[in-house]
Amino acid sequence: MVATIDVLKDSGYHGLTIERVATSAGVGKTTVYRWWPTKARLVAEALSTQLEFHPVAATGDLRTDIRYLVQRAVQALHRSPLAQVLPEMAYDLDHDPEAREEILKLFGPARASNLSVLYAAVGNGSLPYDLDGALILDIISGTVLYRSLLGRDLGPHIIDQLTDLVVDFRLPRAHPRHDSS
Amino acid sequence: MVATIDVLKDSGYHGLTIERVATSAGVGKTTVYRWWPTKARLVAEALSTQLEFHPVAATGDLRTDIRYLVQRAVQALHRSPLAQVLPEMAYDLDHDPEAREEILKLFGPARASNLSVLYAAVGNGSLPYDLDGALILDIISGTVLYRSLLGRDLGPHIIDQLTDLVVDFRLPRAHPRHDSS
Amino acid sequence: MVATIDVLKDSGYHGLTIERVATSAGVGKTTVYRWWPTKARLVAEALSTQLEFHPVAATGDLRTDIRYLVQRAVQALHRSPLAQVLPEMAYDLDHDPEAREEILKLFGPARASNLSVLYAAVGNGSLPYDLDGALILDIISGTVLYRSLLGRDLGPHIIDQLTDLVVDFRLPRAHPRHDSS
Amino acid sequence: MVATIDVLKDSGYHGLTIERVATSAGVGKTTVYRWWPTKARLVAEALSTQLEFHPVAATGDLRTDIRYLVQRAVQALHRSPLAQVLPEMAYDLDHDPEAREEILKLFGPARASNLSVLYAAVGNGSLPYDLDGALILDIISGTVLYRSLLGRDLGPHIIDQLTDLVVDFRLPRAHPRHDSS
């Protein structure tokens, strides 16, 4: 497991080989296969031991809380180890439902926490009563991941833009906004 | 090239092998390598001969036009051949800038057309003058792709939700909205 | 191993391909490479399982024994499977000392036996006390191999000529000798 | 042709490629194939332009002349460029009679000269009247080539031993003969 993480860091998901993990763990390949049927499952589980969710108290101030939420999405999906690994795993996850499940579990706590922030705001009237929180989160994550995949701009302004979208229902403005803020 | 498309359809990007393409084209491996240095480049170019952009006249009615734009994004990124292939290519594209360029070119015409729709609406005052059109499009595409990747719900309501987001600056509502439309 | 012999018989050393041997043995190429680093080593070992030395009792009559010795050299270096393969291997053997060692081992028993015949004759005074037996054998083998390589005459008289050379210290005579014997 | 020699020197017969020769000659592959149907023919012809025979006057002293003859055989078949190339060509020559012819022509002048030395000695009674000169020469060449191929000892004594064999009809003696010379 630790070995998996090491290899993953050194070589990425593509460079990770069952053979390599086994060797670096001082273990027979057989043993690895015994416990994890696929590379995806192995990595999924390894990541799950590695990443842990640090819950954050909501401040109650909508803009602050949303901004933080967006920030964490960007971090998680842009330069984190997870983000580097996820796209390489895309295919395997699509063909290995159990691994997908495992990976999705990793997002669970953060997602729940984020939803609770949103619905707290709904509760006090800052956001519409029939808000589709899940979609909001997907919009944020999706936008960030998409830009990351395509190698497009992911500068700091995108955080403001997405925050404004949620807090003010405001469509993103062209980003020479730092001078107007 | 045609052979590449065939193999791609049969076996997906992962199942596509230079050897297979060569054989199925009745061609030596060397010839394939001579023209396309990597699998990603080969597939990118094959896709580009396959996909063509059908421009659509804007109606002038913002909601209709945006709706159509969103619809096309969903089609392009959900069940199209391209959509099935893209995630599998993610890793290679990340390590093969030329292939990425080629793939991005595929999006070019549709993207330009979509931008023109948005900025036409900006022009007649239906959308804010300082709109970040590129980000809007990324939000739409990103959201759709993200849900597609995670295997999440991509029913018809998402089209309405994203349309409303752009047209009415309205955050997505929970989707029992078909009864209210 | 058996497969190697088969392929060797069918196609000679040049036509023998690791790939072919592997296929015809129902085995992965890797396995072949695991055990024999080079084609030369593989063939050398295959030959060594195939060829076995049949020792022959010396009669004590010098001419008879030498004649038989020469005869066997001609057989071994002219039309035997080994002889057909050896020249094709020349280059590889020159660049693969271990394979050369292996091949030389094949000659070992016959060479030893031949030397013992010679030195027995030295012992009873039929041949000079300070005879260079090794060179005698090389002269016989070398002459035969050389003619074989150049496609030159290797008729039966050469056996007599070489025998006489050793037994009578007599230089080879022009070979219409069958009528004078 | 000059290019062929260059490549031959750099890379040996095995490393010599029609492609390489063509390139290094600044010539299309086609042109090479037009003039020389096979690698063997090409090399054979190249060698024939390179090697020339320097006739040597016979001294009339048998031992001196024979010794020189043997010496030249050793030089030609041991460390000369030809000797390095010949074994690698063995297979091709066996399957390309025209190339063999060409190569044999290279030996022609030297062979003729050597035969004339022998038969001059026959003429003045120093060697038996019915001597098989061709075989004598093959014995010398064969022995040298054989030892060369097998990587066996080819020190200076072998020259004395072979000379004695011819001049004195004496079988080779074990070679601590340098102290007696």
Place this chain on the structure above:
DNA sequence: CACTAAACGAGACGGTACGTCGCGTCTTTCT
């Protein structure tokens, strides 16, 4: 002098084999 045709350079082509890597299974060996 212009025209033609052979010979040419360049290099693409369909192939075959190379030696390597990683797969996922299976067997042997040793605790």
Place this chain on the structure above:
DNA sequence: AGAAAGACGCGACGTACCGTCTCGTTTAGTG
């Protein structure tokens, strides 16, 4: 009994040359 070690059949990798095959482009030689 269970794990390490690693052999195994397999299939793809990307490379090197093979000998064949167009392509224009020189270069003579001839009319």
